[in-house]
Amino acid sequence: MKKNILVIPGDGIGQEVTKWGKAALEKIAELYSHQFSFDEAIMGHVAIEATGDPLPDETLNKAKNSDAILFGAIGHAKYDNDPSAKVRPEQGLLKIRKELGLYANIRPILLFDELLEASSLKPAILKGTDILFFRELTGDVYFGEKTKADDGSYASDLMNYHRYEVERIAVKAFEAARMRSKRLCSVDKANVLETSRLWRDVVQEVSKRYPDVETEHMFIDNAAMQLVKNPRKFDVVLTANLFGDILTDEASQIAGSMGMLASASIGDGTGFFEPIHGSAHDIAGKNIANPLASILSAALMLEISFGLKEEAKVITNAVADTLKTGYRTTDITNTSTAQDYILGTADMGAKVLEAIEAQKPIVQ
Numbered sequence: 105m106k107k108n109i110l111v112i113p114g115d116g117i118g119q120e121v122t123k124w125g126k127a128a129l130e131k132i133a134e135l136y137s138h139q140f141s142f143d144e145a146i147m148g149h150v151a152i153e154a155t156g157d158p159l160p161d162e163t164l165n166k167a168k169n170s171d172a173i174l175f176g177a178i179g180h181a182k183y184d185n186d187p188s189a190k191v192r193p194e195q196g197l198l199k200i201r202k203e204l205g206l207y208a209n210i211r212p213i214l215l216f217d218e219l220l221e222a223s224s225l226k227p228a229i230l231k232g233t234d235i236l237f238f239r240e241l242t243g244d245v246y247f248g249e250k251t252k253a254d255d256g257s258y259a260s261d262l263m264n265y266h267r268y269e270v271e272r273i274a275v276k277a278f279e280a281a282r283m284r285s286k287r288l289c290s291v292d293k294a295n296v297l298e299t300s301r302l303w304r305d306v307v308q309e310v311s312k313r314y315p316d317v318e319t320e321h322m323f324i325d326n327a328a329m330q331l332v333k334n335p336r337k338f339d340v341v342l343t344a345n346l347f348g349d350i351l352t353d354e355a356s357q358i359a360g361s362m363g364m365l366a367s368a369s370i371g372d373g374t375g376f377f378e379p380i381h382g383s384a385h386d387i388a389g390k391n392i393a394n395p396l397a398s399i400l401s402a403a404l405m406l407e408i409s410f411g412l413k414e415e416a417k418v419i420t421n422a423v424a425d426t427l428k429t430g431y432r433t434t435d436i437t438n439t440s441t442a443q444d445y446i447l448g449t450a451d452m453g454a455k456v457l458e459a460i461e462a463q464k465p466i467v468q
């Protein structure tokens with residue numbers, strides 16, 4: 105298979121982990137005789153420094169002309185501590201999502217048994233958890249009108265949704281539920297928010313087309329509690345942009361670390377694959393970031409954008425094998441991890457490549 109892949113490492117640890125996601129794709133191409141060609145582009149703080157724009161036109165054009173995008177993260181402490189900065193790294197990310205029409209963010213909460221002890225939750229509560237989040241990505245307070253009084257005494261972010269925006273992601277989530285355990289939980293705040301009442305109305309309407317899927321509606325506050333009380337209760341979770349942002353970070357604790365979770369953002373064109381974590385400037389440049397979320401993002405790209413299920417499974421199995429052997433980055437260690445098995449970013453990435461290589465491809 106021939107594909108053009110754009111790599112956008114971005115800022116902070118994005119630079120360190122994305123090279124291992126890319127390396128996993130290169131290894132798969134080598135083993136399965138695929139022709140993946142790679143191009144690279146800048147976004148975020150590095151792009152502001154170089155061009156004054158967090159998403160330069162050149163990056164956007166390359167993105168639109170690629171078959172899939174492997175992204176790292178954007179962000180820099182400079183902007184986090186300066187809310188008045190007019191040009192900000194995250195503007196690049198929001199713009200590329202809009203421009204590529206990436207309306208559905210898919211986040212599997214994949215729990216490796218080897219990491220049951222790495223979570224802050226009890227293993228007995230976690231074991232067997234397998235959740236697939238569908239977070240809406242192009243609406244909500246992120247894109248509504250923003251106002252701020254000149255004297256700083258008042259600010260507002262408009263929360264809004266259109267029916268079509270809810271419907272298209274609901275359809276994606278119901279389709280996925282149909283392929284899994286046929287259970288879908290839609291999360292909203294319909295007791296308080298008008299946008300949530302619209303959300304619930306549309307989801308109820310779409311659910312009639314999927315009578316084989318059992319649909320539940322849950323308020324966000326309850327869902328946040330249930331997720332840590334009984335995560336196995338959930339299968340496919342469908343939610344709006346802001347609630348999904350928060351719930352999926354909470355769910356990252358189920359998987360042991362932010363460094364373990366991959367995500368896919370899809371629309372009707374080029375797919376965008378990235379770890380759920382940010383640029384983590386507290387650990388950037390120290391070679392301690394966990395590269396597994398980027399590597400698992402590469403697996404999602406193979407499966408979702410290219411339909412290469414077998415190759416995607418090889419990567420996921422390689423991650424599982426590496427963890428089974430006992431290797432850990434610092435974010436997923438526990439008291440029983442032997443010192444020799446605590447690896448930096450580069451060594452962990454290299455171990456996964458070895459584990460990919462060790463699996464004989466079925467298709468040559």
Ligand SMILES: NC(=O)c1ccc[n+]([C@@H]2O[C@H](COP(=O)([O-])OP(=O)(O)OC[C@H]3O[C@@H](n4cnc5c(N)ncnc54)[C@H](O)[C@@H]3O)[C@@H](O)[C@H]2O)c1
Binds near residue numbers: 121179184397
């Ligand atoms: N999609 C994105 O690009 C994205 C998402 C979230 C935050 N951000 C940006 O990232 C910057 C930092 O934000 P934050 O600290 O709130 O979130 P973060 O996800 O960068 O980090 C949260 C915590 O998790 C740890 N962590 C994250 N990824 C890790 C990994 N791969 N391995 C080990 N530990 C990991 C970090 O060290 C930190 O303690 C900010 O500028 C923020 O705006 C970007």
